[in-house]
Structure formats: C-alpha cells, structure tokens
Amino acid sequence: MDAEDIELSDDEEExxxxxxxxxxxxxxxxxRLAPEILPHHNDMVECMLGQIQHMERNINKLPKxxxxxxxxxxxxxxxxxxxxNYLKTRLGKIEKYCIAIVNEEKQRIEAGTNxxxxxxxxxxxxxxxxxxxxxxxxxxNHVPGNMQSFELNKMAIYPNFYCHVFLKANETINxxxxxxLLGDQDEEIDIEExxxxxxxxKPIADLVKNGKVQLV
Amino acid sequence: MANSNYLSIxxxxxxxxxxxxxxxxxxxxxxxxxPSATENDLKAGTNIEIPLWLAESLYTRRPPLxxxxxxxxxxxxxxxxxxxxxxxxxxxxxxxxFYELGCYIAKHDIKGEVSSTLLNTFRQRFKMILSASxxxxxxxxxxxxxxxxxxxxxxxxxxxxxxSSWLKIGDCPLTTANMVANHRKRKRAEMELL
Amino acid sequence: MFGEKVIELxxxxxxxxxxxxxxxxxxxxxxxQEMHILxxxxxxxxxxxxxxxxxxxxxxxxxxxxERNKRCLLAYLYNRMNKIKTLRWEFGSVLPxxxxxxxxxSEYEWFSKYSTNLASYMRSLGEDIGYSGIDxxxxxxxxxxxxxxxxxxxxxxKLELEDGDVIMLKKNSRHYLPTEECQTLxxxxxxxxxx
Numbered sequence: 001m002d003a004e005d006i007e008l009s010d011d012e013e014e015x016x017x018x019x020x021x022x023x024x025x026x027x028x029x030x031x032r033l034a035p036e037i038l039p040h041h042n043d044m045v046e047c048m049l050g051q052i053q054h055m056e057r058n059i060n061k062l063p064k065x066x067x068x069x070x071x072x073x074x075x076x077x078x079x080x081x082x083x084x085n086y087l088k089t090r091l092g093k094i095e096k097y098c099i100a101i102v103n104e105e106k107q108r109i110e111a112g113t114n115x116x117x118x119x120x121x122x123x124x125x126x127x128x129x130x131x132x133x134x135x136x137x138x139x140x141n142h143v144p145g146n147m148q149s150f151e152l153n154k155m156a157i158y159p160n161f162y163c164h165v166f167l168k169a170n171e172t173i174n175x176x177x178x179x180x181l182l183g184d185q186d187e188e189i190d191i192e193e194x195x196x197x198x199x200x201x202k203p204i205a206d207l208v209k210n211g212k213v214q215l216v
Numbered sequence: 217m218a219n220s221n222y223l224s225i226x227x228x229x230x231x232x233x234x235x236x237x238x239x240x241x242x243x244x245x246x247x248x249x250x251p252s253a254t255e256n257d258l259k260a261g262t263n264i265e266i267p268l269w270l271a272e273s274l275y276t277r278r279p280p281l282x283x284x285x286x287x288x289x290x291x292x293x294x295x296x297x298x299x300x301x302x303x304x305x306x307x308x309x310x311x312x313x314f315y316e317l318g319c320y321i322a323k324h325d326i327k328g329e330v331s332s333t334l335l336n337t338f339r340q341r342f343k344m345i346l347s348a349s350x351x352x353x354x355x356x357x358x359x360x361x362x363x364x365x366x367x368x369x370x371x372x373x374x375x376x377x378x379x380s381s382w383l384k385i386g387d388c389p390l391t392t393a394n395m396v397a398n399h400r401k402r403k404r405a406e407m408e409l410l
Numbered sequence: 411m412f413g414e415k416v417i418e419l420x421x422x423x424x425x426x427x428x429x430x431x432x433x434x435x436x437x438x439x440x441x442x443q444e445m446h447i448l449x450x451x452x453x454x455x456x457x458x459x460x461x462x463x464x465x466x467x468x469x470x471x472x473x474x475x476x477e478r479n480k481r482c483l484l485a486y487l488y489n490r491m492n493k494i495k496t497l498r499w500e501f502g503s504v505l506p507x508x509x510x511x512x513x514x515x516s517e518y519e520w521f522s523k524y525s526t527n528l529a530s531y532m533r534s535l536g537e538d539i540g541y542s543g544i545d546x547x548x549x550x551x552x553x554x555x556x557x558x559x560x561x562x563x564x565x566x567x568k569l570e571l572e573d574g575d576v577i578m579l580k581k582n583s584r585h586y587l588p589t590e591e592c593q594t595l596x597x598x599x600x601x602x603x604x605x
Contacts, residue, residue, distance in 0.1 A: 049536040049544075070556060077553040077590065080544070087535070088546050095495070119534040126527045131491065134520040139483045142442050144449035147480045154222045155484070222481060223488040225420050232417055242464040245455075246471055249412075267413070273474040281467055385605065390551055390558070390589075392599040393500035395493070398428040399509060400599060 020047050021079065028086040030208055033166075033215040035159040035201055037093045037101060038208065039115045045083055052076060094124050099156035102128060128152075161202040167213045168196045176203050220316075226363075230316040231269040237282040238263050268320060275324075284324040289314070295333045302337040303344045308360035315364060345369055349376060412475045416441050416482035423489055430493040433514040438483065445479050448472050494521050498528065499547055500597060548593055558589050560601040569595075 027041045055076055062069040094101055102124050108114045116124065132150050140148050174190040178200070191197060196216065207213045220227045243258035250264040274281040288294065289311050298305065307314055315334060322331040345365060348358045349372035361369065419437050452472045455465045494517060497505060503525045510518065533543040566579035571591055579600070595601045
C-alpha cells in the first residue's frame with residue numbers, strides 16, 4: 001500500500017496509513033479474543049474509511065483490466081473485512097451484555113473514559129428499549145400484578161472474566177497478581193517482553209486496554 | 217458460573233432437576249408435591265424430592281423452609297467410584313447435568329468433598345474427551361457423556377474438521393448461512409412427510 | 411402449575427437449536443392462565459393467614475412458582491429474540507413469507523425495530539468524514555479472491571452488476587462473478603460456490 005502521511009493531531013505527528021492499519025488489526029484481534037468490550041478506536045476506523053474512499057477514487061480512474069486495480073481492490077476488500085468484522089464483534093458484545101454495558105458506560109461517560117462511540121451507545125440503549133417493550137407486550141403486561149416488573153438487574157448478563165486467553169507481552173511487565181480462587185495463595189509474576197503466555201483474562205484486562213499486552 | 221444467568225435456558229433445565237429436601241415447617245395444601253402423600257397437607261419433617269429451583273428459593277427465605285440433602289449421586293458411594301475412575305462412568309445415565317447441578321449442590325455440602333469430586337471427575341474425563349475428539353471413530357466409542365460434555369465435544373469436532381479442511385484446501389469457501397440451510401432442510405423434511 | 415408446562419415449552423425450543431419454531435402462542439396463554447390461578451390462590455390464602463399462620467409458608471411456595479414461570483417465559487422469548495436476530499443477519503431485512511409466519515406479531519415488530527436500529531447505526535459509520543455508512547451484514551468472510559465461480563441453485567431471475575451488466579440467474583447455470591456481488595446470494599442459498 002502506498003505510504004501516505006496523514007496528520008492526526010495538532011502536534012504535527014505524522015502517522016502512516018500502514019501503521020494505522022496495523023494498530024487497527026491489533027485492536028481487532030484484541031476485540032475478538034477478549035470476553036468484555038474494549039475501549040473503541042473510532043478515530044482509527046474513520047481514518048481507514050477515509051483511506052478507503054481515497055483509494056476507491058484512485059482505482060476508478062484506472063482501466064478495469066489494469067493489474068494494479070486488481071491488487072488494490074483486493075487490498076481494499078481486506079481492509080473492509082477487518083473493519084466490518086471489528087465493528088460486528090463489538091455490536092455482538094453490546095447486544096449480549098447490553099444491560100451491563102449501558103450501566104457501566106453511564107459511569108464511564110461521566111468520567112470521560114467511555115468505551116463506546118456515541119453511535120454505539122445509542123444503539124445499545126435503543127436495543128434495551130426494544131427488548132423491554134417486546135417483553136412487556138408479550139408477557140409482562142399479561143401476568144399477575146406483582147410479577148409485572150421488568151427487572152433489569154436480574155436479566156443482565158456479564159462477561160466471564162475468568163476465561164483464559166493467549167497473550168504476548170509487548171514490553172516487560174512486573175507484578176501481575178494472579179488470584180488464587182480456591183485458597184489464599186495469590187501469586188505474583190513478571191513477564192518478559194515478547195514472551196507468550198496463557199493466563200486468566202481478569203488480571204491482565206487493564207494491560208490489554210493500555211496496549212502493554214496483545215491477545216493472540 | 218458463566219452460564220447461570222437469569223435468561224439462560226440451560227441453567228433453567230439444570231435447576232429443574234430434583235433434589236431431596238426436608239421441610240422444616242408445616243405446608244398446608246401442598247400435599248401434591250409428594251407423590252406418596254395421603255393427605256392434602258405436608259407436615260414439618262417430611263422428606264421429599266423437589267426441583268432445585270424450589271429448594272433454593274425456599275432455602276434462602278428467612279427463616280428457611282427446607283434443608284437440602286445431597287442427591288445420591290453426590291454421596292459417599294458414588295463419590296468413591298468417581299474418584300477412582302470416572303472415565304468408565306455412563307454420565308448420561310448418572311446425571312445429564314452432573315457438573316452444573318453439582319456446583320449448586322456443593323454449596324450445601326459442609327465437608328467440601330463434593331467440590332473436590334467434581335473437579336477430579338472433570339479433569340479425568342476431560343483428558344479422555346480431548347484425546348478422543350481427534351477422530352470421529354474414537355469419539356463414538358467414548359462412554360456416554362453428560363449434556364455439557366457433549367456440547368463441548370461437538371464444538372471440538374467442528375473445530376477439528378474446520379482446521380483439517382483449511383489445511384487441505386487453504387481456502388474458506390463461502391457457504392449458505394446456517395439458519396437458511398437448516399430452515400430449508402426442515403421444510404423439505406416436512407414436505408416429504410405430507 | 412409448578413413449572414411443568416413451561417419446561418415443556420423450553421425443551422421444545424432447545425430441541426431445534428438450529429432453526430426457529432412456530433411461536434407457541436397457545437402454550438404461553440395456558441401458562442399465563444395458570445399463573446393467574448396461582449396468584450388468586452395466594453391472595454385468598456394471604457388473607458386467611460390471620461386465622462391460620464402456617465398458610466404463610468404455602469404462600470411462599472406459590473410465589474416461588476410464579477417467579478419460576480415468569481423466568482421461564484422470559485427465557486423462551488429471549489432465546490427466540492436471539493434466533494430472530496440471526497435471521498436478520500442471514501436472510502436480510504426482508505424475511506421470506508414461510509419464515510415470517512413462524513414469528514408472532516410482536517416478534518415481527520421487534521425484528522423491524524432491530525433492523526431499523528441496525529440500519530441507523532450502520533448509516534452513522536464514518537458520517538463525520540462524509541462516508542455514507544457501511545453495510546456490516548456484507549463482508550462476513552475473509553476475501554480470498556476477487557472473482558469466484560458459482561452455480562445457481564434456484565431460478566432467481568435478473569441480477570444487475572455494479573458495472574451495469576445484467577446476468578440471468580437460471581437454475582443450474584454457472585457464472586464467474588465478483589465475490590463482493592454474490593456474497594449475499596450465496597448466504598441466502600441462491601448461489602453455491604464451486605471450488
């Protein structure tokens with residue numbers, strides 16, 4: 001892919017489209033493998049979408065049978081697939097854990113650390129509203145009085161933080177605490193840069209979010 | 217447990233299993249719960265088997281209305297068999313929801329032996345299932361499995377097949393969507409019956 | 411009354427986990443009826459507890475049964491909701507009539523609302539940079555080649571390609587088409603990829 005310089009911030013940081021794609025790819029991998037929803041990378045998605053638009057315009061100028069247009073089209077399809085799958089994975093989690101996510105997101109929005117884009121948050125809220133009205137119309141409004149409440153908290157589904165994941169350390173990290181659920185013997189471990197491990201998701205959740213480890 | 221949420225059908229089916237309980241208080245008009253009862257009312261001290269959901273609900277009331285006993289498959293004799301060699305056990309007959317029900321039961325086991333048996337059994341059988349899922353012949357010869365074991369095995373077989381076809385063809389051909397294909401299959405089957 | 415009927419309903423739903431069954435309106439109505447009967451019995455007995463204190467335990471038992479029935483009904487609907495969602499992603503936003511008739515009216519309403527919600531989300535993607543949104547229901551498999559060979563399984567009719575060409579999709583005809591344009595038809599079972 002042609003390396004094109006794109007300015008993404010005021011302090012003249014030049015980031016190539018290639019590196020944005022790589023970061024997006026990592027984000028996509030993490031999102032697919034993590035049990036919970038991760039902070040969004042919307043600026044990168046938009047950047048890639050802009051790139052796609054740009055490339056599509058260029059390709060359409062070339063004759064259809066030009067080899068370059070075929071290769072670029074393949075590249076475009078590949079990028080589109082990554083973006084679509086990334087967003088679809090997020091939507092899937094939003095739908096499954098909608099009640100839990102909306103509750104937690106409300107607090108995160110106040111703190112300015114939201115994980116969902118505004119569109120995603122709207123989607124989540126609308127999803128819950130639709131579910132509520134469907135359940136009310138079909139069942140809840142017809143059952144005896146004291147059973148009619150739509151108990152949001154009971155119906156919430158939470159991701160399983162104790163599932164195991166494969167990860168690779170991007171840098172050396174010290175002092176990860178592994179809880180001993182069955183006893184009192186918590187363990188503290190250090191992991192070296194570039195080493196790979198299988199661990200429970202819970203202790204390394206923050207490390208995934210701040211980029212110190214990559215799920216594989 | 218990851219699957220024990222309010223809306224999970226599998227959790228509902230697990231909590232439908234019967235467990236032996238003793239009623240601590242009188243229960244008028246509830247005689248129908250006991251198939252061998254002759255009267256309409258249940259007296260305190262009656263031992264009957266009721267579904268887990270009812271047992272848990274009554275156990276958590278203050279004051280508790282029942283005390284929960286261990287079902288026989290989680291008692292001493294069975295525990296010994298499982299701890300010795302759980303791979304030869306017919307899990308389908310013993311308890312379709314052996315593990316999940318066991319997790320609920322373990323809370324009522326003061327000695328904590330049920331939980332260690334559950335772990336032990338799971339470990340032994342997991343090794344057996346893992347090595348068997350590599351080929352379809354060995355999977356069929358493995359002792360009948362519990363519901364969750366079966367689901368896990370099916371997933372393993374599907375993954376194994378996908379891996380080997382990917383290695384052979386090196387491609388993932390586009391296919392008819394799952395629900396569409398199944399819907400058509402069912403319709404065809406229904407038409408043939410008519 | 412104590413959850414037997416509702417369990418039958420759930421077992422029925424579990425039996426066919428790959429497709430969706432006809433909405434069992436009749437059974438649901440019966441279960442809600444039973445709930446009302448239980449509730450009435452409880453009201454009567456609750457009023458009578460002043461004379462007979464031990465009736466209180468009976469009221470508790472019936473209350474548990476009511477909660478159980480409620481939980482199971484909600485689980486039945488929720489499970490169907492998830493299947494209906496899959497219908498949107500696999501059949502598209504317009505359901506074939508034989509699928510549509512498996513859903514209750516309220517379920518179809520939910521399906522439409524879900525479709526609308528999804529569409530407005532997809533439209534909002536990239537709107538800040540002038541992009542007209544992406545269709546997430548396309549691009550479901552990693553692309554391997556630009557063109558693929560397909561066999562047409564049913565008589566579909568005319569298909570207009572992006573570049574303006576029009577192809578006739580007749581049963582058993584073979585075509586060499588751009589992957590992007592036949593993805594949906596393959597998913598819907600109209601075309602089959604030939605390897």
